[in-house]
Amino acid sequence: GGIITQTPKFLIGQEGQKLTLKCQQNFNHDTMYWYRQDSGKGLRLIYYSITENDLQKGDLSEGYDASREKKSSFSLTVTSAQKNEMAVFLCASSIDNSQNTLYFGAGTRLSVL
Amino acid sequence: GDSVTQKEGLVTLTEGLPVMLNCTYQTIYSNAFLFWYVHYLNESPRLLLKSSTDNKRTEHQGFHATLHKSSSSFHLQKSSAQLSDSALYYCALMNQGGSAKLIFGEGTKLTVSS
Incomplete structure (x- = not known):
């Protein structure tokens, strides 16, 4: 089996700060995703990548950048943290871009002071 | 665009009673894949x-x-329902437009008590 590792687990930032979240997978999966989890709003797609060097915007991409540096890693940058923002960011991967199972990481919990 | 609706944000049940969590979706594609994901604490x-x-x-x-x-x-x-079923449940949709985009609903928190 494989694993998805998200770092850091907890991230505390200041308003206006640029913050980077990292995700690594050893499944050798082609497709990777970043979702934001907010209570009552479900999982909202920020960015996804079908293969290495590909980048696709989700419905919530404004305020974020992403980078698929290599097949195994997918990072997400909050370009300017919003005051009092609190959310969990979940990374996921799947074998390819067809209707396959997503495997999720444990999440990065963000708090902005 | 595509969307998924889960009407109930919170469902509270007593152990042993039946569970039904609603999910409806909208897509222009005739071939849609639907998923249920579970998120335990x-x-x-x-x-x-x-x-x-x-x-x-x-x-x-x-x-x-x-x-x-x-x-x-x-x-x-x-x-x-069992006590161990207490979790957050997400319904999700992926259409066969080839975009790999998986759209989730708002989630339903199921709490089962004894």
Whole structure:
């Protein structure tokens, strides 16, 4: 089996700060995703990548950048943290871009002071 | 665009009672894949069920769901709730437009008490 590792687990930032979240997978999966989890709003797609060097915007991409540096890693940058923002960011991967199972990481919990 | 609706944000049940969590969806594509993911506290979300076949019941770990394209629904059911079923349940949609985009609903928090 494989694993998805998200770092850091907890991230505390200041308003206006640029913050980077990292995700690594050893499944050798082609497709990777970043979702934001907010209570009552479900999982909202920020960015996804079908293969290495590909980048696709989700419905919530404004305020974020992403980078698929290599097949195994997918990072997400909050370009300017919003005051009092609190959310969990979940990374996921799947074998390819067809209707396959997503495997999720444990999440990065963000708090902005 | 595509969307998924889960009407109930919170469902509270007594152990032993049946579970039904609602999911409806909208898509312009005739071939849609529907999924149920479960997120237990302190764990990662994981797949519970998936289906793309109209009117065929899919089962896993005591839960079942049937995709009804005529009503655009994929409700999750279980005959008897257990305390360990307490979790956040997400319905999700991926269409066959080839975009790999998986759209989740708002989630339903199921709490089962004794």
